[in-house]
Amino acid sequence: MSDVQLRLENVSAGYGRTTVLRDVDLEVHTGSVVALLGSNGAGKTTLLRVASGLLRPDAGRVLVGEAEVTRVAPNARARAGVCLIPEGRGVFRGMSVRENLLLQIPPWEKDKSFDLALETFPALKDRLGELAGRLSGGQQQMLALSRAFLAKPSLVMLDEVSMGLAPVVVDQIFESLHTLASSGTALLVVEQYVERALQMSDHVYLLNHGQVAFSGRPSELDEDEVIRGYLGHELNTPDVSSAS
Incomplete structure (x- = not known):
């Protein structure tokens, strides 16, 4: 049996006539x-x-x-263990924290308790009756991240979950990601804090104009090259000549 949770093979994709991804391979x-x-x-x-x-x-x-899901709908992929935490505050602002948590438990899960989310994010315990829209940005992100624990996925994909948060909240978010990873859940992380992303990663993919410019261990990367890429300069394939 394969130990690969997610595989993209020669994927090209975009919007209308605009191609964004070109022949991407990722595992x-x-x-x-x-x-x-x-x-x-x-x-x-x-x-x-x-x-x-x-x-x-x-x-x-x-x-x-081992299943091809190229044309499979998102809900079926979720049932197969895929969970996406998108950029932004992915919560129902007009519903209470309790209602949001209950919605995050998929119907096929027998355990209908959201205690695990409250253990991971204690700041939500005293706010169960509050509208999600009245929470701070950090608390809303914690609420959104709760789905990664309540849905019991095998793969969680996270898109800039620390964006716009105070440093102390970022620390709490990364602590929760370490907890998730230590439980055996696979993570695919898009993150603005490059150094922190590299520290917790086993493997790195670097995208440049929709193509994979680098694939390898974090220790093989020239971090300065990555930072220059984040500042908007042209990315070149990192120098790995000194890697062991």
């Missing part, structure tokens, strides 16, 4: 943490949308485990 193995890095517009969010089923590729294949 996320069981229990691993994979960082997906690149400058703005490199195609990171588009790749996550293809992997989750929100966007159908123009070419190539998507596999979850």
Whole structure:
């Protein structure tokens, strides 16, 4: 049996006549943490949308485990263990925290308790009756991230979950990601904090203009090269000549 949770094979995708991803190959193995890095517009969010089923590729294949899911709907992929935490506050602002948590438990899960989310994010315990829209940005992100624990997925994909948060909240978010990874859940992480993403990752993919410019261990990357990419400069394939 394959230990690959997610595989993209020669995937090209875009919007209308605009091609964003070009011949992308990517793998996320069981229990691993994979960082997906690149400058703005490199195609990171588009790749996550293809992997989750929100966007159908123009070419190539998507596999979850050993099953091809290229044309499978997002809800079926979720049932297969795929969970996407999108950029922004993915909560129902007009509903209470309790109602949001209950909605995050999929119907096929026998355990209908959301205690695990409250253990992971204690700040939500005293706010169960509050409207989600009245929470702070950090608390809303914690609420959105709760789905990664309550849905019991085998693969969680995270798109800039620390965006716009205070440093102390970012620390709490990353602590929760470490907890998730230590439980054996595979993670595919798009993250603005490059250094922190590299520290927790087993493998890194670097996207440049929709193509994979680098694939390898974090220790093989020239971090300065990545930072220059985040500042909007042209990305070159990192120098790995000194890697062991």
